[in-house]
Amino acid sequence: MASAAMQEEQVKLLGLWFSPFVRRVEWALKFKGIEYEYVEEDLTNKSSLLLTSNPVHKKVPVLLHNGNPIVESLVIIEYIDENWKQNPILPQDPHERAKARFWANFIEQKITEAMRTALVTQGEQQEKVVKELKEAMEVLEGEAAAKLNDKTLFFGGKNGLGYVDIVLGWICNWVEVIEEVGGFKVLDPQKQPHIHKWMANFVEVPLIKPTLLPKEKMVVCFQMVRQAHLGLAAKK
Incomplete structure (x- = not known):
């Protein structure tokens, strides 16, 4: 409160x-x-x-x-x-805080930016980015496998949601839409079971669940984004 x-x-x-x-x-x-x-x-x-x-x-x-x-x-x-000091997002331990920042930066540089690029490209350029995305997802799956278990559901550890969870959380609502619009596949439940289990837990968190967006509306929006970028690229 x-x-x-x-x-x-x-x-x-x-x-x-x-x-x-x-x-x-x-x-x-x-x-x-x-x-x-x-x-x-x-x-x-x-x-x-x-x-x-x-x-x-x-x-x-x-x-x-x-x-x-x-x-x-x-x-x-x-x-x-x-x-605001209540409900810390970053770990209090300096080493754990540094690790959380590392993984947040990894997610931002190797997944978030690459996913955005894959959405607005096609052909060989998109194939190259998707390949790099899949490799990054495998690295993240390794961290999820090491970090998460039946008692530790989130990257924030025993305290629940944390910095890495908040930074990564967008994949639960956005990746499926971007994959559909972009015509590629990155997330695979068979290859990234720990990430998928984390996603299932994340979307059920009470403060997260009401904020998730309707897929149909997002598809229309991202189709417009993709078409606009491809149109600009074609004119160059």
């Missing part, structure tokens, strides 16, 4: 409904019990607030805390964790 002091703080999140990066930040805020105002952005007609808050990249998510902007989802999550 948010304290009175927390309620007095002004917390605003600039987002986009289908962005996995925005959803991560929402999960972190909900995990901490922080009250916030959500502002949906139109990236085809960006608000002056977004442009002034994130003048470098001009994209979401942007967290405004008492008017001060913080950008980039991983940076925002760490800021939330450092500023």
Whole structure:
């Protein structure tokens, strides 16, 4: 339950409904019990607030805390964790915290970015990225096999959800859609059983389940994203 002091703080999140990066930040805020105002952005007609808050990249998510902007989802999550001490997201032990950051960066660089590239490419370029994605998933499966068991359901360990879970959580709702739209397959229950078991547990977490998006609506949206990028690439 948010304290009175927390309620007095002004917390605003600039987002986009289908962005996995925005959803991560929402999960972190909900995990901490922080009250916030959500502002949906139109990236085809960006608000002056977004442009002034994130003048470098001009994209979401942007967290405004008492008017001060913080950008980039991983940076925002760490800021939330450092500023609001209840329900820690990152491990308290320095070594475990460093490992969590390593795996979060691995997920971001080897899976999240590659999945986005696979969505908007085709032919040999897409095949190369999908091959790299499958290799990255195998590495992550190895970590999941070592970390997770019947008693430890999440990467956060015995305390439940943690940093790696929040960073990786988007795959539960987005990967199937991106695979369908992009015409490729990365996740395989036979090859990544521990990741799939983790996914099944993650989507049942009470604070996560209500935030999952309808597949049909997402398919339409990502089809438009793919077509737009392929159209631009064809003109070059």
